[in-house]
Amino acid sequence: MSEATIWYVAYTAAKAERRAAKALERVGFKTFAPVMRVTRQRRGRRFSADRLVFPRYLFVGMAPVCTWLAFREADGVLAVLSNDDRPLPVEASIIEGLRAAMAGGAFALRETEAIGPGSKVRIASGAFAGFEGVCTSALGDRRIEVVVKLFNQPTIVKIPLDGLINIGPSSATGHRSSPYRIDIGPARATGSRKAS
Known part of the structure; x- marks a missing residue:
């Protein structure tokens, strides 16, 4: 990477990151779009795919010979991340x-492939974000019931699969990594409240 390269952020049209990168590279810019490897399981088959970490955003390295006109008019580029119409540079250390x-x-991300009854999960989004619990049952292929500790009571909540992070198999005798970890055994034995 050249010392003279200054990095900026381009905002692209939907699903046009690759097209914008190619257009910018053709006229001398450097581009970088961080990707994450996502592993999924669907209908018993496991597959991996790359997904953008920042969809619709592209880091663009501008050398002194490049022009703002070429940057802004590149196919797929809608705007340059700016403040008061001044493009905001990104430190090279951030790109590195x-x-x-x-x-x-x-x-790297493993999506919901191993989540099922008995899986220990962390809720990643929604009203219960940050809570940890244990899955009890699947509700079709998109939602699952999770027992969490709410107001010191085991409570069943229904969470979309894409809002869960698998953090391992349930263990009734495992160490407590969070105040929200609960023992699923007593929750079943004494009953629980259902929350939607």
Whole structure:
């Protein structure tokens, strides 16, 4: 990477990141779009795919010979991340850090493939974000019931699969990593409240 390269952020049209990158590279810009490797399981088959970490955003390295007109008029580019009409530069150390994180597998993600009854999960989004619990049953192929500790009571909540992170199999005798970890055994034995 050249010392003279200054990095900026381009905002692209929907699903046009690759098209914008090619257009910018043709006229001398460097581009970088961090991707994450996502592993899924659908209908018993496991597959991996790359997904953008920042959809619709593209880091663009501008050398002194490049022009703003070529940047802004590149196919697929809608805007340049700016403040008061002044493009905001991104420190090269941030680009280097993102590249290193990507190379080190920091963005690798396993989606819901092993989540099922008995799986220990962390809720990643919604009203219960941050809570940990244990899955009790699947509700079709998109939602699952999770027992969490709410107001010191085991409570069943229904969560979309894409809002869960698998953090391992349930263990009634495992160490407590969070105040929300509960023992699923007593919850079943004494009953629980249902929450929608």
